[in-house]
Amino acid sequence: xxxxxxxxxxxxxxxxxxxxxxxxxxxxxxxxxxxxxxxxxxxxxxxxxxxxxxxxxxxxxxxxxxxxxxxxxxxxxxxxxxxxxxxxxxxxxxxxxxxxxxxxxxxxxxxxxxxxxxxxxxxxxxxxxxxxxxxxxxxxxxxxxxxxxxxxxxxxxxxxxxxxxxxxxxxxxxxxxxxxxxxxxxxxxxxxxxxxxxxxxxxxxxxxxxxxxxxxxxxxxxxxxxxxxxxxxxxxxxxxxxxxxxxxxxxxxxxxxxxxxxxxxxxxxxxxxxxxxxxxxxxxxxxxxxxxxxxxxxxxxxxxxxxxxxxxxxx
Numbered sequence: 001x002x003x004x005x006x007x008x009x010x011x012x013x014x015x016x017x018x019x020x021x022x023x024x025x026x027x028x029x030x031x032x033x034x035x036x037x038x039x040x041x042x043x044x045x046x047x048x049x050x051x052x053x054x055x056x057x058x059x060x061x062x063x064x065x066x067x068x069x070x071x072x073x074x075x076x077x078x079x080x081x082x083x084x085x086x087x088x089x090x091x092x093x094x095x096x097x098x099x100x101x102x103x104x105x106x107x108x109x110x111x112x113x114x115x116x117x118x119x120x121x122x123x124x125x126x127x128x129x130x131x132x133x134x135x136x137x138x139x140x141x142x143x144x145x146x147x148x149x150x151x152x153x154x155x156x157x158x159x160x161x162x163x164x165x166x167x168x169x170x171x172x173x174x175x176x177x178x179x180x181x182x183x184x185x186x187x188x189x190x191x192x193x194x195x196x197x198x199x200x201x202x203x204x205x206x207x208x209x210x211x212x213x214x215x216x217x218x219x220x221x222x223x224x225x226x227x228x229x230x231x232x233x234x235x236x237x238x239x240x241x242x243x244x245x246x247x248x249x250x251x252x253x254x255x256x257x258x259x260x261x262x263x264x265x266x267x268x269x270x271x272x273x274x275x276x277x278x279x280x281x282x283x284x285x286x287x288x289x290x291x292x293x294x295x296x297x298x299x300x301x302x303x304x305x306x307x308x309x310x311x312x313x314x315x
Contacts, residue, residue, distance in 0.1 A: 008299065012292045019288045020069065020281060024062055027277045048078055052278075074285075075278035080271055086282045090264065092169070094286065097263035099171055101252055103183045108190035113237075115191065116198020117230065123203055131195060138192035147185035147258045155181060164260045182259045186252060197240050198233060205229035 049055060052075070053064050068075065074086040081089055119131040155163035162178040205211065206229050214224040253265035260266075264283050271279040 005296075005300070008296050012296065015292060016285065016288055020285055021062075021066075023281045023284045024065060024277075025058075027280055028058060028061070030275075044082055047083075051076065074282040077271075077276055077279050079274040079276040080267070080279055086278050089267070089279065090282055090286060093262065093264045093267050095169065096261060097252060097256070097265060100179060100182060100186070100256070100261065100263060103176075103179060104186040104190070107183060108187045109194060111187070112191045112194025113198050115195040117202060119195065119199040120202035120206065121225070123199075128199075131199075135192040135196050138188045139196070141188075143185050143189055144254045144258060146188050147182065147255055150181045150185055151258070167262055182255050182261060185255050185258075193240060194237070197237055201233035201236050202229055205232050 053061050056064075065075075072087070074090075076082075077084050077086055077089055115131050115134075119128045122128045151163050154160050161180050163181075165178045165182060166175050168175045202225075206225060208229075211224050211229055214228055215221065219227065252263070253268055255261070256263045256265035257269060264286060268280065268283045268287075270276075271283065
């Protein structure tokens, strides 16, 4: 297992290297640059040129960039917060984004699993039809549409919750209440995806031969379902958590802009529009690192979900 983890960590480093390299090349190949801004002070222009070696060929710029990046120097912001280290900006924004996404996952995963189990156990009954209709509805509509509807109905029309999220950094009850609408907007799509997969896998497991054998040995339908069917259904379910995590992170960029959330999602959009390349690359690195760590955790969790699975053979 340790050998497998080591191989996966090495693959993560290589993947991050490729992502960062491609990000650097693409961003520096895009039309327009920071020097197109006539309001840019001359001293800042010279400082940027010296810092990032912008008068040298691109390959030389990349060499200097990579040397700094390896030692953890992400550079300074060029436009969004001039002269402020990118690392400091990220440390200020990351907790806000993580809070939003963690609360969304806490709501999404258990709710989707419970609804999927109910739909499977009540297959072709009224509750199954209601849940299946809800799944189609939630999957078909993008998260930003839900965000606008929630803002209008719950925030504006009924006045039950704040329309915009508060700018507090620390998590407080007031801040949590203001996060409810963006959390709901982010969660509906994920809940629908998990519910659909859970229902499908559990329906197949309930009709399998090992469930018949379990009932022949004396287990009730509920006992056999809980001890065998649900557990086996979690294995393919783990596969969809990865793309779901990606979609939540990607959707957070839009949701953060709609609700005025000062997180990394809105910062990413602003940095791209402002040609703030060091900041854009650092945010890309953050999203890539989180996604790769999520993939590693899900892969390692296979052995916990099903003891028959032992990756790497080092049982």
